[in-house]
Amino acid sequence: MLAGIRTFSKSIFAKIIFGVIALSFVIWGLNASMLNLGTSREVAEIGSQKITPIELDRAFQRSVQNMRNVFGPNFNQQQAIQMGLLNNTVQSLVSQKVLREDAKDMGIGISDDKVRDTIFTSDNFKDPTTGQFSRDRFLQALYTAGYTEQEFIEGVRGDLMSQQVVGSLTGTAAVPEMMAKQIVAYRKEQRSGSFFALNAAGFENIAVADDATLRKFHEENAAQFTAPESRDVTLATLSASDVISTIAVTDEEIAESYKQREAEFQTPEKRAVEQILFAPNDEQSAHEAYKKLQEGADFMAIAKEAGMDESMVKLGEFTANDILPDLSAATFALSEGGVSEPVETALGWHILRVSSITPGSTQSIDEVRDILVEGLKQFKAEDAIYDLAASFDEELGAGTSIEDAARDVGAKTYKLNGVVRGEGLYGEAIDGADEINAKIFELGNGEESFLEETGSGTRYVLRVENVTPSALRPFEDVRDDVVAAWTADERQKQMMAKAEELANNVNSGSDIATLALDDAASLKETGLTKRTGQGLGNDVNPSVAAALFTLEAGKAKAIQTGEEILVVRLDDIKLADAQTADASSINDELKSAINEDILSQYLGYLRDEISVTVNNTVINGLYAPTATN
The missing domain is CATH 3.10.50.40 (Chitinase A; domain 3)
Structure with missing residues (x-):
């Protein structure tokens, strides 16, 4: 997928979007205070401007079509939504409008000549032979991208207005040349060294400590041996899957469903x-x-x-x-x-x-019969579940116990013991287990929930029967666990002490290769590496690179990487020359970071100055999960 995205980024459409109108994709963080769930039918309102459903849909469909060019024709709208493309489209449109509204408030205008010059000087629209603007290439690019000429021209005008604002904020950022060069030299410095892993065979027989030592370890490491708070729960669930097996479907219903859904089974x-x-x-x-x-x-x-x-x-x-x-x-x-x-x-x-x-082709009714039957049963089950849920809620509201009310409507009941926060429902195949787990820990001992609904539609009600507080398990109950933990800890301590002794020997003049041989270990070379670990062998832990950059030449230290204890020596330092270093890329990187920070702060300011409301009800209505394309 990443390769596909890289390919997309090189396309003519991407060059248009990320070049001429790059400001459209400044991320505008949306928070709960910006959500408007009222009666408005607009997607968003930004000051005096609006984002209409048509505007959003056209922008989103352009994005979806572009992704189809990358991932193939089977890439669909729902996949795009799951990838966050719809959310990004909304954010980019809001960002456009926010900056344009700010420019408008400042009285900034862009002439037709300026818009024309911007388009005519874009490399994206130049004939590769003559180097001059090619109207054919321009129109072809717009056609491929799904823009009309007027849409694109107005988009360029709006973004030029925005650039006037952003440019006044970010145009003065400067980075001291020597600072940039020093950063380049810091990043490009390389080091190499030698290391070996301590032979663990010599530390296998650790004598078990006496009970006094083990009890002290048990107390000092109480978190390892503490049982979390747990709860015993009575739970009842009601879902469409519980009744779907009782649903019957007639041939007439199948035929009617096929007629209504025939378009789904057609390949155009x-x-x-x-x-x-x-x-x-x-x-x-x-x-x-x-x-x-x-x-x-x-x-x-x-x-x-x-x-x-x-x-x-x-x-x-x-x-x-x-x-x-x-x-x-x-x-x-x-x-x-x-x-x-x-x-x-x-x-x-x-x-x-x-x-x-x-x-094109059309699947016959017999070819898709199973799909039709499943859909009809699901629809009928979901319809039936509303009535059952209403009856369930009425009985609970009348004081009927969870168990009796569940039996009357055919809901499933569970007795769950020892439920721990964040650990689901202990293997029970219950829809929405994580949501139900969270609800369990919102209630006190003896409290009962209302009839709730999971994100996927399962209704449930629960009662907390008992709460067992978090407590340190008695030493006698976990003695074996304490022995195992203490032994592992002691082994690591002894190995680290030995490794530090060997590192001190290296620092005193001993040969690291001889020490490795004496320990029946294999001495390895790191190869030249940067601070990031770039250059290390595939079997070398990145912690080794970090250790090399803390040492003086010829010196060694002991480090732990997982269960291994290593002795690492720095053999060579290859400095980068700060005076001759090419700092242009670092200079651009630092400028970009400064500008992004300035722009982020300015957008934060605009959040308070320009009213932004986003209507998720309209957006969700446009792109319901059942939509296909």
Whole structure:
């Protein structure tokens, strides 16, 4: 997936988004005070500006389509939502509006000439041969990205306004050159050393301590031997899965469901489309090109004459709903290999060719019967559960015990003993176990919850029967555990003492290789490494690099890495020259960090100055989990 994202970041669409309108993606933190769950049908209100559902959906669909170009055509809307793409889209739109609203309040305006110059000087839209602005490349890029020309122009204008604000804040950041050079030298310094792991075989027979020592260890390390607070609980749950086995489905219902859901079982026809695009005012050239094609000219050759390369000609595969609406009818009227007459859209004049057709298909009712039955049963069960839950709640409200009320509505009951905070429900396969666990620890001893509902729809009610406070387990009950823990601790202490003795011997002039040999250990070389551990062998713990950068040349120290105790010696230091170091990248990094901090503080200020409300009800309504695409 990371490779796919890297590929996406190099695409023409990414260059447009992250280059010309990069400010759109400043993260705007949203908090609970910004959420508006009122009657407004807007996605968000930012000062005097609004984000409409259409605006959000168009931005989100552009993002989804772009991800399809990376991850393939099966990447769908729900996957995008799970990845956080919808949330990021909302945040980016809010950030746009916040900065634009601030610019508007300051009276900042951007002329048409400035917008034009910004677009014309963008490398993304220049012909690679002439180095000049290419309208064809510009329109092709917008088409691929899903923007209309007017949308893009206004987006550039808004972001130029925002840049005026941001530039005034961040343009003065400066980093002292010597400081940057010193950081480069610090990062690029390399060290190498030798090390060996102490042979643990000599520390296997640790004599067991007397009870007095063990009892003291038990008290001093009480956390290891303390039983957490636990609770005994009576729990009743009611879910659709409890009643689904009792649900019957008729053939008539299956047929009706198939009719309603038929679109889900259809794979639409796809067509691989190529195009030659001419400017809006160049209809004559489009018709001349079409005439040549009718006379047998090569499609790609004509496209190259029009200044288009192969990547601009081949648009990819589309369904009738995926392609630009103005081109859909013409595209799907062609036979395989067919070429259309020039078609006019807002982007210009298109000549289309369908290079291949992948026929559509529809699964029969018998092929999807199991899916239909499962869906119908689930729907009926969820419908039935509302009535059962209402009856359950009424009985509980009337004073009926959990056990009796559960029996009357067919709910499942559980007696759970020794439930510990944060550890679920001890292996019981109960939906929402973690949520129920949290509720258990909100109640006091003897208290009963209301009828609650988990995130996935299971209703439950519980009663805390008993609370066992956290307490240190008696020594006699955990003596074996104490012996094991003390022995392991003693072994580590003895090994570390031995390693420190060996390190002192190295520091006094002893040869580390001889000491390793005497300990029946294997001496290893670290290789040249930076502070980050870059350069270490795959089998060398990063703690070794950290140790090397605390030592003087020729000196050694003992360190612990997990269960191993190592003796590490610094053999060589390779300093980086601060005077000759290229600090440009560090300078840019520090400037960026300073600017990000300034901008973050300014956005924090704007949170208080500009009213921001986000309507999650509208957003959730637009992208319900049952939506498909």
